[in-house]
Amino acid sequence: DTGVSQDPRHKITKRGQNVTFRCDPISEHNRLYWYRQTLGQGPEFLTYFQNEAQLEKSRLLSDRFSAERPKGSFSTLEIQRTEQGDSAMYLCASSLATGFTYNEQFFGPGTRLTVL
Amino acid sequence: KQEVTQIPAALSVPEGENLVLNCSFTDSAIYNLQWFRQDPGKGLTSLLLIQSSQREQTSGRLNASLDKSSGRSTLYIAASQPGDSATYLCAVDNYGQNFVFGPGTRLSVLP
Numbered sequence: 001d002t003g004v005s006q007d008p009r010h011k012i013t014k015r016g017q018n019v020t021f022r023c024d025p026i027s028e029h030n031r032l033y034w035y036r037q038t039l040g041q042g043p044e045f046l047t048y049f050q051n052e053a054q055l056e057k058s059r060l061l062s063d064r065f066s067a068e069r070p071k072g073s074f075s076t077l078e079i080q081r082t083e084q085g086d087s088a089m090y091l092c093a094s095s096l097a098t099g100f101t102y103n104e105q106f107f108g109p110g111t112r113l114t115v116l
Numbered sequence: 117k118q119e120v121t122q123i124p125a126a127l128s129v130p131e132g133e134n135l136v137l138n139c140s141f142t143d144s145a146i147y148n149l150q151w152f153r154q155d156p157g158k159g160l161t162s163l164l165l166i167q168s169s170q171r172e173q174t175s176g177r178l179n180a181s182l183d184k185s186s187g188r189s190t191l192y193i194a195a196s197q198p199g200d201s202a203t204y205l206c207a208v209d210n211y212g213q214n215f216v217f218g219p220g221t222r223l224s225v226l227p
C-alpha cells in the first residue's frame with residue numbers, strides 16, 4: 001500500500017451536472033476525511049468517517065453533497081447539480097485513530113474540479 | 117469556534133538561511149497539531165505531528181514547537197534549500213472531530 005489515492009485527478013463538468021469522486025485510504029486506517037481547498041486557502045473540513053459511520057459534517061456540506069463509505073473501506077463524495085462555486089480541489093485524508101495513536105492524517109493527491 | 121492563523125503569509129529567503137514559520141490558534145483544547153507541506157497543485161505531505169502533551173518534535177532540518185497555553189506553534193527550518201520552496205500549513209486536531217487548517221505560509225528559497 002503506497003498511500004491514499006483519489007480518482008479522478010481532474011474533473012471538468014458543466015454547471016448542473018452531477019459528479020462523483022472516489023478515495024481509497026491507507027488500508028489499515030479506520031478514519032477517512034474529506035476536505036475542500038480553494039486557491040490560496042487552507043483546506044476546509046467537510047466530513048469524516050470512522051469505519052463506515054459518518055460522524056461529523058460541516059455546515060459547508062450542503063444538501064447537494066453526499067458522502068459514503070460502504071464497508072469502511074473506500075469512500076465516495078458526490079456533488080449533485082454542480083455550481084461554479086463548487087470549483088475547488090477536493091482532498092481526502094485517512095488516519096489510524098486508536099487509544100495508542102495520535103490521529104496523524106495522510107492526504108491523497110486530490111481531485112481538482114472545474115465547473116464551467 | 118477554532119480559528120488558525122499563520123504569519124507571515126509569504127516569505128522569500130536566500131538559500132542557507134534559518135527561518136521560522138508561525139501558527140496561532142484560538143482554542144487551546146486541542147488533541148494535536150500537525151505541520152504539512154504542499155507543493156503547487158498537489159496534496160499535502162505530513163511533516164511533523166506534535167501531541168498535545170509534547171513541547172516539540174524534530175525531523176531532520178525541521179523542528180516544531182507547541183505552546184498550548186498561548187495557542188502558538190512554530191516550525192523552524194534550518195539551512196534552507198531551494199527544494200524547501202512550498203506552502204507550509206499548520207492544522208489543529210479538535211479531538212479527532214476535524215482538523216482546522218491555517219491559510220498557509222508560501223515559502224520561496226532562492227538559490
